[in-house]
Amino acid sequence: MKADTTAAALEVEDVKKEFITDAGPVRAVNGISLEVAAGTSLAITGESGCGKSTLLSMLGALEAPSEGQVSIAGEEVSEMAEEQRARMRRERIGFVFQSHNLQPFLTAVENISLQLSLAGANEECDDSLELLASLGLAEAANKYPDQLSGGERQRIAVARALVHQPSLILADEPTGSL
16 A cells, blocks of 8 residues: 555545434534645544544544545545555554553553554564653553553553554544543
8 A cells, every 4th residue: 555645644525424313314524625734733623522533533544424535645545445444544544542442451562562463563562662661651561451540541542553653643632631
């Protein structure tokens, strides 16, 4: 999966997302268009329930939009099959979720190394330990998520998102527990 280095890091064109509920259709995202250049950052703000997390899910190829297009480094992901989207997520996108999404049966270093393993890297443990140390969490390497504070869990989630050096990082309320 080669990235187009001349394309915007992220391009979104008239993206809409609709959910069907018992009460009828609900439009969570209504016609968003934006372009984000490589090396820049963008903050999406708004009140609770306005569609920020839904938009991030589409930007990160977790969900397909109901309408519109999402392109990452020149590759249109909206129409990709799930297997292709999963590969893109593993190789090129780092996620920091609101709820950490750490595996409770894995230690901190194993949670981080899991991302490297999924991305096909070889030096899993060493890279993960280095990243933990850089975040001041070297002593937490062998602890399980339930043995860590909320802030420590969040920093491990950040480390997991960064460890495979993704070209796109998406963070949903990343400082909520810090």
